[in-house]
Amino acid sequence: MKKLLIPFVLILALVISACGNQTSEKTKNESDKKTDPKTITYLSENGPVKVPANPQRVVVLSSFAGNVMSLGVNVVGVDSWSKMNPRFDNKLKNAQEVTDENLEKIIELNPDLIIGLSNIKNVDKLKEIAPTVTFTYGKVDYLTQHLEIGKLLNKEKEAKTWVDDFKQRAQSAGEKIKAKIGEDTTVSVIENYNKQLYVFGDNWGRGTEILYQEMKLKMPDKVKEMALKDGYYALSSEVLPEYAGDYLIISKYNDQDNSFQTTETFKEIPAVKNKHVFEANANEFYFNDPLTLDYQLEFFKEHFLGR
Template sequence: MKKILIPFILLLVLTISACGNESAEKEKSSASKKEKSGTITYQSENGPVEVPADPQRVLVLSSFAGNVMALDVNLVGVDSWSKMNPNFKELKDVEEVTDEYLEKIIELNPDLIIGLSTIKNVDKLKEIAPTVTYTYGKVDYLTQHVEIGKLLNREKEAQAWVDDFKERAKTTGDEIKAKIGEDATVSVFEKFDKQFYVYGDNWGRGTEILYQEMKLGMPEKVKEVALKDGYFALSLEVLKDYAGDYVILSNNKDQDNSFQQTDTFKNIPAVKNNKLYEADAKKFYFNDPITLDYQLDFFSKSFLGK
């Protein structure tokens, strides 16, 4: 009798254990599905916000379209600056929106809205969909991408890109410094409408790569005027005073660029020495992963001929 009873008890224990494991796996799978179809709590700079765990219809009102695209999340609306960026070909059929065109935003039925802290109608936007805003420069540009990753429930993907980018940028920067010299300086200029600007180290236009990642030199005069606000307005007559050994010119080709034919511009040492590298401003504005990859490639080709 004992010989029969012991195997029976053992079989019963194994059956119960198997059922328990199967039940646990079902619960785990169910929880995972619930998270993907439900919500997560994102800790924004303004407090916790319930957002979709798997957003399908994201609307970006400023700056962050490239971050969202880099994480393979669908966009239904973007700001005009993103829309006209030649690097963002994926936005061809995406609607252009503003923070004041609320009727259009309602029609697009977004499940998440993202923008800078300066956008208008935030309270009304929150009634349409969960809305998260960021203060520009509150965190560094790579941390910003990781934050977008957290918001979209894709933090691991965002961090993986950041780690890879930093390694690639450092390698390229080391090669550039080996070629141009440790003490060489670089300035980033832009002409927008009738005004010239010189940039610090955190205002797009490749400045984050040149100064933060590659640690290339910035002219002392630029440090004095552009580091605090990120940019400084100049006249053509004084450009030479802020020009480094090398100059990156972020230029709008659809505007009047006759300044490039003036003696004032031609006599800037970097221009005379063929150390001027001209970029398309519309491709160069931002500091999202798509733009950063483009900028890094531009610098590699310009400085190294790669």
């Protein structure tokens, strides 16, 4: 019996040892799979990027400052257009104006994340300063863009909550506006900048996403033909009546030459004669981030519905 017992004990010891090794290896593999709790991996359009899980000092080089601020994340450097936006004054009062060429200034700001459009310069050098993520404008729709920024900032849940609520509010207001002005009533959005008039499609800021995508208001056929694909179309004041809808939204810079509004051509546009022209401050009407979209929605509710 003793001779049989010794091999059995040896076999049992080998089995226990093997199980212990497997458990140890499994624990090690699971540990290796765990992400650094201080970082997350964001799958950008250019591949995976390791970014802070809780960014504290973000530099935004184009377009997305309002998205970042709406999610409660601190912005320390920002593009000139965002810095000029009076609606961003309080949130950006301590942020520095920077460009993609101000590398030394960006280094001084000690950012932990840099965000910009895909056409910014010096991307490789910016990546040496901090994790850098770029987005191609219009590659995804404006609400999906906010969700992507939510993922990047590790705040996807908060971003989705806002998107769902905004769509409901905008679509509800659209139904009321159509009931008041008529299903087939057309709306145009124009802007004058650097002595050039522009009319906009449905995805170029200035409230176009709300009017056309969420509220489903109609744009004039001429606008649809010329501006829908590219997002905007440059035109002369002489042909503006061809692009003017029953309602005309003017995104207006007060420091630009707006003399087109004093011409007889402009005054004879039906929307002008019917007092269906709504003017907005272009500096605060420019973007399509949550802070701006909320303001634009209230602007349209006030002007179309009188509240």
